[in-house]
Amino acid sequence: MRPPLKKERASTAVAGGGASATTQQLLKRGPWTPAEDTILKEYVRKHGEGNWNVLQKISGLQRTGKSCRLRWVNNFRPNLKKESFSPYEEVLILLLHDELGNKWAQIAKHLPGRTDNEIKNYWNTLINRRKRAGLPMCPLENQQHMPLMSHRQEQNAPYIAISPPALKPSQATLSSFPSTMPQLSENQGVSIRQCPNRGNNISFQLPYFTYPVQNCLGYFDLGPPPYAVTKELPSSQFSSNFGDEKMPHGSSRLLDDLLQVIDLYGIEVIEETLKADVPTLVDMILRETTASTSLTVLPGWYNHSSSVGEFLNDPLAVITDKEIGIDVQQLEWMPYMAPVEFY
DNA sequence: AACACAAGCAACCGCATTTGT
DNA sequence: GACAAATGCGGTTGCTTGTGT
Numbered sequence: 031m032r033p034p035l036k037k038e039r040a041s042t043a044v045a046g047g048g049a050s051a052t053t054q055q056l057l058k059r060g061p062w063t064p065a066e067d068t069i070l071k072e073y074v075r076k077h078g079e080g081n082w083n084v085l086q087k088i089s090g091l092q093r094t095g096k097s098c099r100l101r102w103v104n105n106f107r108p109n110l111k112k113e114s115f116s117p118y119e120e121v122l123i124l125l126l127h128d129e130l131g132n133k134w135a136q137i138a139k140h141l142p143g144r145t146d147n148e149i150k151n152y153w154n155t156l157i158n159r160r161k162r163a164g165l166p167m168c169p170l171e172n173q174q175h176m177p178l179m180s181h182r183q184e185q186n187a188p189y190i191a192i193s194p195p196a197l198k199p200s201q202a203t204l205s206s207f208p209s210t211m212p213q214l215s216e217n218q219g220v221s222i223r224q225c226p227n228r229g230n231n232i233s234f235q236l237p238y239f240t241y242p243v244q245n246c247l248g249y250f251d252l253g254p255p256p257y258a259v260t261k262e263l264p265s266s267q268f269s270s271n272f273g274d275e276k277m278p279h280g281s282s283r284l285l286d287d288l289l290q291v292i293d294l295y296g297i298e299v300i301e302e303t304l305k306a307d308v309p310t311l312v313d314m315i316l317r318e319t320t321a322s323t324s325l326t327v328l329p330g331w332y333n334h335s336s337s338v339g340e341f342l343n344d345p346l347a348v349i350t351d352k353e354i355g356i357d358v359q360q361l362e363w364m365p366y367m368a369p370v371e372f373y
Numbered sequence: 374a375a376c377a378c379a380a381g382c383a384a385c386c387g388c389a390t391t392t393g394t
Numbered sequence: 395g396a397c398a399a400a401t402g403c404g405g406t407t408g409c410t411t412g413t414g415t
Contacts, residue, residue: 059384059385060383060384060385060409061383061384061409061410062383062384080400080401081400082400082401083399083400094385095400095401096385096386096400096401096402097384097385099400099401099402100383100384100385101383101384103402104383104384105383132404132405133403133404134403134404135402135403135404146402146403146404147382147383147384147404148382148383150404150405151381151382151383152381154381154405154406155380155381155382158379158380159380
């Protein structure tokens with residue numbers, strides 16, 4: 031049996047959010063009924079989103095326009111994800127919050143299918159959990175905090191290192207399209223180590239993925255991974271404004287941010303906050319972003335394989351996208367393509 | 374089984390911003 | 395430009411559900 035409502039949630043309400051106070055009516059509050067949902071969905075199907083106050087007038091639905099909009103946005107908007115947050119999304123929320131603060135709507139733009147409300151709820155739950163555990167209120171708080179972007183400008187960017195050397199891409203051979211989905215290799219984990227000749231920057235030894243890759247010649251096999259690569263994260267070279275909707279929060283940027291917060295707060299703080307060790311976090315990011323991204327090998331890769339090979343065999347070499355013969359979008363994926371094992 | 378508490382979540386409120394007249 | 399209405403956002407509330415005793 032439902033407990034009595036403490037508040038008069040099912041009583042009168044003034045049409046809020048700028049609606050006329052003179053049009054005070056009997057409007058329903060509280061949980062929506064299936065019948066109300068049907069009316070709402072039917073309205074949107076016929077008239078599209080927006081004009082929420084009109085909905086109330088023409089359908090007779092006794093809800094404020096604001097309430098209708100909220101119900102639609104949080105429950106019926108197309109492509110909404112219903113499942114709980116993935117570990118990847120949890121990491122993303124933490125990093126985005128560190129960058130943006132309580133800008134839930136902006137954070138939600140980086141998580142397709144998620145609403146600002148559920149992200150906010152998730153965050154508040156996280157905070158409450160920490161409060162109960164006697165930990166700092168904000169996961170990345172209690173440290174000398176500065177925004178990541180300004181922090182980034184004051185330091186050398188972290189580097190990703192992939193090792194050891196192996197075959198050159200020129201040894202690639204054509205093969206048929208594999209039926210398997212990308213998978214993380216079993217025989218090489220992720221580890222953290224100091225990057226040689228890079229001061230105090232942290233670097234990761236990345237796992238590699240098996241993934242079908244296609245170029246203009248068809249699907250092909252680059253041979254066993256990985257190559258020796260020590261290079262700057264592409265996101266450091268081509269970082270975008272975080273709030274720019276047009277730029278997705280790619281794995282390179284995400285890894286970059288993870289490195290930054292580790293650098294700022296220490297590995298222990300990050301691992302405690304996310305209840306996962308850093309190698310696992312990197313694993314999550316790579317799995318998620320690699321699996322959700324169409325990796326296509328660019329003609330430039332194949333045609334410039336000799337220069338790529340020279341670069342890959344020289345861990346101290348600094349190479350630009352121009353030298354390597356690929357465009358920026360391709361370079362964005364280079365570190366993750368390099369250790370890929372192709373069928 | 375009954376109760377208490379915690380956790381998750383949906384929905385509301387107030388304010389800010391945008392849009393229309 | 396001024397005003398009102400509509401929309402969007404973030405903080406908060408309180409209901410529902412799950413779990414432990």
